[in-house]
Amino acid sequence: MRITQANFVTSSSHHNQCPEDKRPEFAFIGRSNVGKSSLINMLTNHKKLAKVSGKPGKTQLINHFLINDNWFLVDLPGYGWAKVAKTEKEKWGTMIHDYLTLRENLLCTFILIDSRLAPQPIDVEFINWLGQQALPFALIFTKVDKQSKNKTQSSIAKYKKHLLNYWAELPPVLVTSSQSGEGKEDVLHFIDETIAQ
Ligand code: GTP
Numbered sequence: 554m555r556i557t558q559a560n561f562v563t564s565s566s567h568h569n570q571c572p573e574d575k576r577p578e579f580a581f582i583g584r585s586n587v588g589k590s591s592l593i594n595m596l597t598n599h600k601k602l603a604k605v606s607g608k609p610g611k612t613q614l615i616n617h618f619l620i621n622d623n624w625f626l627v628d629l630p631g632y633g634w635a636k637v638a639k640t641e642k643e644k645w646g647t648m649i650h651d652y653l654t655l656r657e658n659l660l661c662t663f664i665l666i667d668s669r670l671a672p673q674p675i676d677v678e679f680i681n682w683l684g685q686q687a688l689p690f691a692l693i694f695t696k697v698d699k700q701s702k703n704k705t706q707s708s709i710a711k712y713k714k715h716l717l718n719y720w721a722e723l724p725p726v727l728v729t730s731s732q733s734g735e736g737k738e739d740v741l742h743f744i745d746e747t748i749a750q
């Protein structure tokens with residue numbers, strides 16, 4: 554797939570406010586600063602479609618973008634910021650939980666993981682939660698330009714090994730760099746295939 558059209562549709566603070574339109578939808582989530590917004594810009598060939606920032610917690614709402622007039626791409630706020638009040642965290646939890654469990658046209662959630670880190674409890678917890686809800690997801694290992702291919706492969710292997718403590722089956726794994734564009738075709742191909750199924 555080539556993305557020729559990417560338009561911001563709306564930001565929602567509640568799943569009820571999301572577009573009524575039931576076109577296929579793909580969401581991007583992960584720890585704050587993992588590179589969700591950067592990846593969305595890379596995939597859509599836009600410099601500034603999703604807001605990127607050095608400051609964690611930039612994205613706070615459910616952001617819908619319509620792609621090629623055919624499917625929705627959704628930028629979700631990151632989890633795991635340190636400096637956020639408990640009430641804010643609870644608000645985030647409810648918003649994301651409702652969106653992920655109630656959004657009928659959500660075909661797949663991409664969980665972004667920093668390829669440089671060992672398995673982080675907060676990511677594993679989130680992966681396990683999605684698995685328990687039987688919601689479809691795939692893992693995207695980000696920022697691979699920042700280290701050697703060997704290091705990335707070793708990170709992924711550690712992750713898989715860790716997840717096999719909980720699950721008999723592993724989710725699909727993709728590898729990306731928003732800086733070099735690596736993995737773009739793979740992610741878009743994955744989306745194409747999922748829509749076609
Ligand atoms: P929140 O919206 O705060 O949850 O963050 P986010 O996950 O959307 O991250 P964002 O895309 O804003 O990127 C965070 C920082 O990482 C920025 O400084 C980006 O420039 C940088 N970054 C993101 N992706 C990559 C990548 O693939 N390679 C490199 N080298 N830097 C990246």
Ligand code: MG
Nearest residue numbers: 589590611612
């Ligand atoms: Mg963001």
